[in-house]
Amino acid sequence: MSGNMFGQAFRVMTFGESHGPYIGVVIDGVQPGVPIDVEWIQRELDRRRPGQSAIVTPRQEKDRVQVISGIFEGKTTGTPICLLIANQDQRSKDYSHIQKIFRPGHAGFTFLKKYGIFDYRGGGRASGRETAARVAAGAVAKQMLERRGIRIFAYTRQVGEIEINRVDLEEIEKNPVRAPDPEAAERMMQAIMDARNAGDSLGGVVEIVVKNCPPGLGEPVFHKLEADLAGALMSIGAVKAFGMGSGFAAARMKGSEHNDPFVRDEATGRIHLATNHAGGVLGGISTGDDLVMHIAVKPPSSIARKQHTVDHEGNPVEFEIGGRHDPCICPRVVPVAEAMVALVLIDHLLMQERLIHSDALQVLRDQIDTIDTQLLLLLAQRKRLVERIARVKQKNRQAIQDPTRETELLQQWKTFGQQLDLPAGFVQELAEVLLRFSRNVQEDVLS
DSSP states (O other): OOOOEEOSSSEEEEEEOTTSSEEEEEEEOOOTTOBOOHHHHHHHHHHHOTTSSTTSOOOOOOOOEEEEESEETTEEOSSOEEEEEEOOOOOGGGGGGGTTBOOTTSSHHHHHHHHSOOOOGGGGGGSGGGHHHHHHHHHHHHHHHHTTTOEEEEEEEEETTEEOSOOOGGGGGGSTTOOSOHHHHHHHHHHHHHHHHTTOOBOEEEEEEEESOOTTOSOSSTTOHHHHHHHHHHTSTTEEEEEETTGGGGGGSOHHHHOOOEEEOTTTOOEEESSOTTTTEETTEEOSSOEEEEEEEOOOSOOSSOEEEEBTTSOEEEEOOOSOOOSBOHHHHHHHHHHHHHHHHHHHHHHHHHHHTTTHHHHHHHHHHHHHHHHHHHHHHHHHHHHHHHHHHHHHTOOSOOHHHHHHHHHHHHHHHHHTTOOHHHHHHHHHHHHHHHHHHHHHHHO
16 A cells, blocks of 8 residues: 655654554654654644543543664664554444444545445544544654754644634633634634534644744745645545635735735844745745645544445445544544644755755855854955054044043954854954054055
């Protein structure tokens, strides 16, 4: 079965089915010596696991992660990392009466057409249960990203017709629906419970924001950053649409409205975008502004109402599904979406680092050449200022050398050099050279 691997530099392969003994993931491409907190992985799995609130499936899975290989004494060994999660609360009998029918909204029909066989128990490989393996892999990627200062936040933006009115990232994990607006969260939870009581389900929108993403990630043609993000997020079974920045709203905007002006931050000197309709990506490459994306999550297909379909022979069938299912998948999609974004970003970061270091000596020499050029330009500017000072001294009949000022300057240089961790002897020698150069320039002007 193809299509189980993800990534180029940070490679991930998930395995297992909903009602098999285990699900898991193998991660390859992580260098040795990277610190990995296994409890961090567990906390991420706890956010995704079933049975955590009244508005998700009551299936009870502890989702305890087992490290099979690749991590020793809290650090990666450079070999493939294998993470295993046991399935402990399967009830395959709940699905025995529907093994020969095509459930609306499910993958049974397409799997049979492709492979000629389908594990009907909970959806098998097509089940959302598989996403636990993605979350485990994403937790490894997240740790690597956070050490680079990059943080990912996902939250429920909409459930049914109910949308948030504000975004407070501190509120996301304080309510079961994982909404950043506590007032909207209350209404969302009630709507989800109403749908469940009616034997139905609800869809929604999950938004993902990445803070401190560096500029330069992504490729200009086939591996555009937003294209890889779209592919990753659309690979989540319940996701039916993807948007970056203003998304589909861009179709209703004018160029003058959608264009993001470039501005310079006077405090830091950093160039950035005044608005972010592009969602942090231009030409397929990150701008350094926040990455902002959103996904449409369909209502879960497994509902308690009677439904009409056909069996494998094409005969009409009326059926009711048993089992334990989510009335709205958005709260549990949140950690999965974060994981998939993390996998894309760490993959692009590692590829970018390979690009930068592919000829490290030349890259470093080029950087030094740039600094040296800037130093020469500053020295030329300094020389022009010294010439002006010489003319002022000539007009005021002042001496070229000022011992008191030279002593003060030497002390300032020593203090500043110490703060910058520069050798004291080098700083003094450089200061004396500059002072001697200044005297020579002034003497030339006055001669």
